Structure formats: C-alpha cells, structure tokens
Amino acid sequence: MVVQTELSDDETDRLFQALAAATRRDILRRTILDEQSVSALAADYDMSFAAVQKHIAVLEAAGLVIKRAEGRERLVRADPRMIARARALLARYEDLWRSRIDRLDALLAEPASTRTPREPHDTREPNPVPGD
Template identity: 80%
Template structure:
C-alpha cells in the first residue's frame, strides 16, 4: 500500500508511536508554530528536563522534529516535510474509508430485491 516515495512501514510505526503521547503532540504543536529550545519546552511541563528530552528524542527519531545546536542550547522545530508525508498517508486512509462508506450508502439506498418465489 505504501509507495517508496512515501513513508515506509517502519516510518509510519515511529510516527504513530510518537503521536500516541499527549505531551509529544503538544511539543510538536508548539514547535510547528515556533522553534524553541528544549529548556523552554521543559519549563512548561510538570516533569523533569530529562523526561522532556526523551519525548523530544522520540519525535526526532520519527523525523517529526529537527533539533540543532546553537551554542549551549538545543533548538527544536517541527519538520514540515515529514508532517506533509504523514498527512498524505492519512488522506489515503480517509479516501479508502470514505469510498467504503459511499459503497455501503449506495447498497443501502437500493430497493430491496424480491425473490421470484415470494408472494406479496
């Protein structure tokens, strides 16, 4: 189902695993709006800096974010290319299910068939 130019099964697994946690989804949302340091991100969560670093590492492994060094800080930003590729995949799933629902709707809209042996 997945073409080579699209996401591999392993990439899809990493993306969905990364997006399974609310904290990681929030980090992705925040870094999509603006590049931020890991320290700035960590300040807004009720968890240790190390825990936030682990969340960032999961997002980075899924290629959902890009981390770069600037002096002593590590800056994080969302990777729009990977987000776009994930959006394409989700659109494919949506199209698949919409087509199935449309076929079901068409089937249910058909008048009931009568058996020639049945009497009214």
Template identity: 40%
Template sequence: MDDDSLSRAFAALSDPTRRDLVSRLTLGDATVGELAAPYDMSLQAVSKHITVLAAAGLVTRRRDAQRRPVHLDAEVLGELTRWIDRHRLAAEARMSRLDDILHDSSSADTTERTP
C-alpha cells in the same frame, strides 16, 4: 515514508506529551527549556520525549550559537497526513458505495410495495 518510519512516527505521537510538544513546535523552534516550561517534569524527561520525536524523524536539533533549538520537520507531518488521507478517502468511498446500495435497495422496496 516506509512502514518502519511510519510506525515510529505514529508510536511517537501516541504519547499526549509528545503530541503537545509537536503542537507547540508548529508555532516555531524552541529550546528544551522553553518546551519544558509548562510541564511539571524535569528537563531530562522532556529531553527524552524530544529524543523519541527525533528518532521518529519528526524533529531535529541544531546548534545556534549557545542555543540548541528543536525544529519540527513539517514534511514528515505532511507524509503522515497524506497516509491518513489516502486511507480516509478509501473508507469514505466504501461507505458512499454502501449508502448507494442501501438507498437503491430502499427505493426498490418502496417501488415493489406501491399498488
């Protein structure tokens, strides 16, 4: 996933309604009408949110007879998760090294004070 795609995906997920739509789509495909049902907003507004998610590559729409269900692309979520995990692991490794340094420093201070 390139930097532009990553930016679009994170920007799309910055909106709480879009995050909720993605959460609901983890349960399975749904039409815009089905996705809009719990919200106090128009179908057009929900459709705009879906357009943003689609532009970010997070969802696709396909034709199924008269229906046009929205489908979550789980692979894109996996790429975002891998990006987050890579940076989380690097940060945790830095913190672990700092903990080791502080622990070693603390142990050295205690040893120096012992008569």
C-alpha cells in the same frame, strides 16, 4: 525537490508512537508555531529535563522535529515535510473509508428487488462443549 509521500511500515509505527503521547503532541504543536529551545520546552512540563529530552528524541526519531545546536542551546522545530507525509497517510485512510461508505450507501440505495440474494447466516448457538 521531491518529497517522498509513502511511509514505510517502520516510519508509520514511529509516527504513531510519537503522536501517542500528549506531551509529544504538545511539543510538536509548540514547535510548529516557533522554534523552541529544549530548556524553554522543558520549563512548561512537570517532569525532569531528561524526560522532556526523551520525548524530543522520540519526535526526532519519527522525523517530526529537527533539533540543532546554536551555541550551548539545542533548538527544536517541527519538520513540515514529515507532517505533510503524515497528513498524506491519514488522507489515504480517509479516502479508503469514504469509498467503503460510498459503496455501502450505493448498495442500500438499490431497490431490494435488484439485489443479489445471499445465503442466510446460521444464527444458531454453537454446539455446547461436552462436560459443560
């Protein structure tokens, strides 16, 4: 089985929206450890059952959890495949920033005499707006 690692812009937006709320992050954490019923999840929050269901729906739309029916219960578990894709996305961002820092470190380690001179920046204040 091949797991797609690249996330589309829409998937990335849904992922970060889903992870933006502490309640959703907690639901995700709890469902990584063990599959939970929606009722069991809702019992631990000071909000309505419907509000918890909405949080789960956001996580489900982002692909972070899978909800299934078992009799009258709805069970929720984290989807490790999407978590792996999210981790890969964050690792790419980390690699990008590490390479930028490495380039900056290399530049700063160069002796000043070998650096290419640059034009000085104009640090003067812009002309005042007439009438001020």
